[in-house]
Amino acid sequence: MSRRFTRSSAFTSALAMVLAGAVSASPADAATAGSEQDSPRVPTSIGYGGAVSSLDPVVSDVGLKVLRQGGNATDAAVAMAAAIGVTDPYSAGIGGGGFFVHYDAATGQVETIDGRETAPAAMEHDAFVDPATGEPYPFYPDLVTGGVSVGVPGTPATWERALERWGTTSLSQALRPATTVAEEGFVVDQLFHDQTVVNQGRFEALTSTSELFLPGGEAPEVGSVFRNPDLAATYRTLARGGVEAFYEGELAQDVVDAVQAPPVTDDTELPVPVGSMTAEDLASYEVVDRDPTAVSYRGYDIFGMAPPASGGTTVGEALNILEQFDLGSLEDPAAMHHYIEASALAYADRAAYLGDGDFVDVPVAGLLDDTFAKERACLLNPEVAAAKPVAAGDARSYDGVCAEPAAEGINPEDTESTSTTNLTAVDRWGNVVEYTLTIEQIGGSGIVVPGRGFLLNNELTDFSIEYDAEDPNRIEAGKRPRSSMSPTIVLADGRPVLALGSPGGSQIINTVTQMLINRIDLGMTIEEAIAAPRAAPQNSVRTTAEQAFVDSYGTALTGYGHTLRPTANAIGAATAIEIGPGGLLTAVAEPTRLGGGSARVVWPAGH
Template identity: 80%
Template sequence: MSRRFVRSSAVAGALAVVLASTVAASPAGASGTGSPQEPPRVATSVGYGGAVSSLDPVVSEIGLRVLRRGGNATDAAVAMAAAIGVTDPYSAGIGGGGFFVHYDAATGEVETIDGRETAPAAMERDAFVDPETGSPYPFYPDLVTGGVSVGVPGTPATWERALERWGTTTLAQALHPATVVAERGFVVDQLFHNQTEANRQRFEAFTSSSELFLPGGEAPAVGSVFRNPDLAATYRMLARGGMDAFYEGPLAQEIADAVRTPPVAEGTELPTPAGSMTAEDLASYEAVDREPTVSSYRGYDVYGMAPPSSGGTTVGEALNILEQFDLAAMDDPAALHHYIEASALAYADRAAYSGDGDFVDVPVAGLLDDAFARERACLIDPQAAAPKPVAAGDARSYDGECGEPAAPAPEPEDTESTSTTNLTVADRWGNVVEYTLTIEQIGGSGIVVPGRGFLLNNELTDFSITYDAEDPNRIEPGKRPRSSMSPTIVLADGEPVLALGSPGGSTIITTVLQMLINRIDRGMTIQEAIAAPRATPRNGTWTVSEQGFIDSYGADLNAYGHNLWPTTNVGAATAIEIGPRGRLTAVAEPTRLGGGSARVVWPTE
């Protein structure tokens, strides 16, 4: 794949003019006088002509303007993702990676891009082991902070590849709105302030990070304007030079230097282990076109992301298991009991088989086979929870017949961050994008590349911490760590009817799964499905659940034998439902993480 891409056509030329004017006079999130103002946070919008949904109102405003000016879903998605790197830099940006799922209205096909980060070529299998003690570094703060867990970023290559395949504009034009916001600034909200404070110790460990995010030693105040001129300059450089300027120019060496010799502040007591990334690692990176996963569920075709994401196979397997039962005929506690049990079984198989399919044999066909699902469904007792964790099935040898009850297994390891972000776009022509992107931890590795304005990821913590030759997610040079990102597009009779996704680390899978069964089986509207309280059953002894879920269903589920553990938020989803005659219902979180923003081009209600 060539990383240098320029599209020249009458359409692109015309769109260049309108996109340049989109924010030049009045940038997204700014008044006509240039004073930044936050656009409205709208949880649900209904109408026609295209729609966007994200977790940030400035991001959604930019996407909406791209659609209104004639851009398609991919143009809007890349412009929105670039803006996320400005207004939500602790969740995603050009220092990270992600998965891009696209429905092409012209061909009727769902296609995907794998922009997951890769391990450096020199990464050793015991990279997460302290040589002085022989034991793994503590996950926090050691592994999540510093260079050792930084993977080669895939987000810039994803943007270029997506525009090359489906866009109508150039990378330079897509980056322009976010560049203006970075230069002029955005209004700091409570979440940004709180996340800065939560990362204070880590940011203070690096000179470049504290200079950007803790000016004068303080987190930006709520209501103040936060500007990032270094990131604006970086975006302008990429606009001029394309992604070769990221992966092969001086910036590549600066990224490698920041990983190998982090800009550690004098006097910090925080461990900041160095990594092994080189400029050659960046030069060799490529985003990969992959076939999506697909499973059939009650007449719908559910498309997701293939390995190294475990999202498509785990959501698909859980749906296949649940399809063996009539959830719609059950009361809520019974349906949720089955949801928890099916999730546990699918997560057991995820742990046993999921990894980077370019390095390990992932039995995708078996995991998504209805016969395998019938065999696993036999293990669900309609009246009682199985002891957790349950054991994995044999996805390489199965006959669909009932076997022995689910046996207990070791407690699963879960080090995946609950950060990340998600966006959803549909355009007037019927194209749809679902895109999940991340830098892993809230604040990534904590390292800002000096003078460049963006954080580097700590995605390599998604590998298993200790090496096991039989573990599909073991550390290997050049490998992509297992992910739970689950961007999902649902078709009915070959036409898209729903696109959805969420951040949340390993809770992403259950968030997407629960929203699907809420909408398809439990009779909820898409607005209700996204707002409903959540639980995230991941085959552990305890099922982590929002307090609202415990309040509504805890007593009944306890009677089944389930153990619920309270948490504040599970996931933070975005979705667009496509109805008859192209009627769009764009939905974002109404309250989680302060609420998202869903907008349509031509609102009707």
């Protein structure tokens, strides 16, 4: 097939509808931040000159304004990420971390920044085990809320490093739009209100958190204006002093105090365990420039994030397995059967091998080797589902020859939250950014740093709860917990054609993999690929799936031996930008999941 994407027969009519929508929502109508919060949610925009996509219209408008004023993709991405910390503080912010993937149009290289949180130096192997019983603390509520699960944040350092490597603006300039939004406020939508209500019990246990997010003791009403002057002041502190002001000095001490002595209310009965983070932990934090993962799939070069992210290897391995089969010739239910089976095999290997590569030997080359994929594909029966969980393969010794299946596998419990957020940016020069960032749980650790206006993460719950010396994701001081974040950039003939990513915890891998299959193998447009119903196969006896997926494929997949478990929750909430011939940009965000996202282009087609 061509190394450029093909479009389905429905594309012409879809394009006409999108252009019609674009006319009614020009950039001039929606390029402001701050108190003017009337920007529409635009799930698809097509045009030229740069594009952005996020899950929030205020955030996308911030990025669009940066691009229109001459900033590049990195400038826009950092400004958008700062705005996310204001309008979506329960998913991301300067108290968390993430992974930044960048395509440099000048060099043709894909490069990445690992801004994952780290465990404090005093973190004990049994930090999550009750010494009185010798048993792990209950995940809910004991480990979710409090200081014990707070990792050293990496987001501010990620912004500094990204701007240093690829940006054209200063951190001070990048923070200005978000500072304005924090000061002037944004209109509360249903999602923000509902997520506050879900967290109300946790937030009420902490004085600083309830004061910010539960004014008058209640969640902010839909349609009200929410302001965060403390966060605006924090951003100004960073603008004046750089990220050193976060990792050293008064702000750093405030973070440490909040972790070691969370500001609990006098009457709470909620467990709020303290953490061990110190000022030295913050001062010694460093982001890491890592080589991306890379696989070739049906003529496309697909780049992702290396360990401690498990997204690059697990998406890559699943695709390598699927490349052994002609998915495009199959009916959709048969293609979904192959997707579920390949995912199970890749998730088995994820559980066996993935952790922080600076602490454990992760056989990345083996996991992404086509010969290893051929060997694993031997276990994929096109007619019958394998018994789950399947066993891991040997990614350190393989020859591609089919052999007897290994013993029954083990599928460990995964506590990675389905929160997080994602953004995509492309500029007029062809630079591309895919950035996934998080504070883990919806609401993170629940701790707002007093007087600073931001929540701290609870990322350390992404470690295996019980310590096992053979577990690659075991707890260790200074280590980064395994993540499923999967920011992905796709090249054809050395040039970018697609960037995509999603939140969703361990389901991120599924969302990205399924979107790539939809776009490359099944002939969907990128708009159709992001809207299509999803399943999240993860080597379990039952596969979690959206109800629309069950309605579409349930009967047929039952015939293969699959058991689907419907969920009322959305699986993933993706953003993507496709770069077509002549530089035509198709920016897409979720049309309905989590209320829908917002995708914008600098110059809409037809204008």
